[in-house]
Amino acid sequence: MALVIHNVKLAPGIYRLTVQGSYPARMGQFFMLRCWDTYPVLSRPISVHDLTLDSISFLYRVQGTGTRLLSALQAGDRIQLEGPFGQAFPDPQGRTALVGGGIGIAPMLLAARGISSASVFLGYSGLPFGVDGFNEASHDVTVRSGGTIVDDIDPGRYDTIYACGPVAMMQSLAQKAEGSSAKLYVSIEKRMGCGIGACNSCTLTTAGTNRKVCTDGPVFPAREVNWNDLHRL
């Protein structure tokens, strides 16, 4: 069990949880979080938002019972972390853009810290949240409220693009990036049972075959993703 340092409300339903400890996580990886006994049954897969030498942070949106319990955590409480799990974003090649939509900005901060030259695009349907860290990490941060952040991105200007956000945002970015030289990687979310590749619950069809979001992903090359598979859920 790890110690909660703080759990700050950044916006309605949006929290940043910081936990004590040194964790060897890479950008795009996630942990299974749990601060309750046997109910709810499943732990919650949450991507790593930020790391310091002695702490790890998670940015999450209150969505159901599990995240509501997480949001009640206070400094000094205990939480169980298992991880890091999943494939990280690959090392970037050339000019890099990081694109986050809504709570999908979560994994992008760690990426921005690692790639200081990256251009950052943050899109929100309402008021922005969690922008400060990005301004520390990058000199090139574009923030948009309303509309779609995809309109602000010219894929042709980048060699590598990492994106995380609503399915519609990632798909529209993928369409826009088609034919450009940019390699687009997206981080996919699906309901997970175990988080470690045992239960076959978070299956995603990519390039015609079944992949596991937890161990083969959550990061996938956008061209391999079957978007219909995600829209159906």
Added chain:
Amino acid sequence: MISIDCELAGVPLSNPILAASGTFGFGKPYADLYPLRKLGGIVSKGLTLSPRPGNIGTRLYETPSGIMNSVGLENPGIRAFLAQELPEMTSHETAVIVNLGGGTLREYVEGAELLTEASQALSASGKRAVDMIELNISCPNIKEGGLAFGIENEQAQEVVRAVRKATSLPLLVKLSPGAKDLKEMARMCEAEGADGLSLINTIQAMAIDIRKRQSVFDRAYAGLSGPAIKPIALRMVHQVARSVSIPVVGIGGISSAEDILEFIMAGATAVQIGTYNFINLRAGDTLAEELIQLMETEGIHSLDDIRGII
């Protein structure tokens, strides 16, 4: 000195705690978290003769104290399993049980034959092989066969008889809680030569997305597991254990050493841990020690002293 080693269908187990099919892959995902020899055995993901892609749509849904799944027996097929998974699965110093599913009688029989031949070849060359087959006649999530075989006694009998003929490996039959007459089915399996029974598989259940006005699962129904079903499983294990003289493996929401003792008292020889592996990814690392501690507290020297005492 408390000992919890036991024997299941002629196979010695270091403890009565097995990892249940479908929650443990082929062991590998958990081997990074703790040494799998701490478990009495591992039951493989359900395997069929031919590879299956599994079901489309939502596969997992959380319910009060439980989960529903509709994975649909996604698996690489028995040949790929033997070539790619079995060598590692047998490397953990724990019993290896292969869960065998099928869509047709022929598929069950050919699958059993393949597993048996491969196992005999491995044993003959001094290597660890498959210790036991768990025959799955109770998967609720595939269209043809599966659960259909586990509901009607006559259909189940056909499969059990044919697979028994096809394998010399110790044979467990995994029963469905949906069986029309569970005690009768258990007695039939015993009469057909099963070496043991495991129960229960998931309970067929339903969830509806009220906003979409449709079932959460594409196949309408899915299998419910987890702590929510434990009392039902316990009752069924109790009934079956009193109906047969072959060993019974208890499955259904077991989440603690206390739960394990309940199932043993109800008549189980061993237990399987399923959904609890998701609640606690390291469940198998500590449960055996916790069981010994609980037995000490309760003044129980051997599981034999309490088995079936209720």
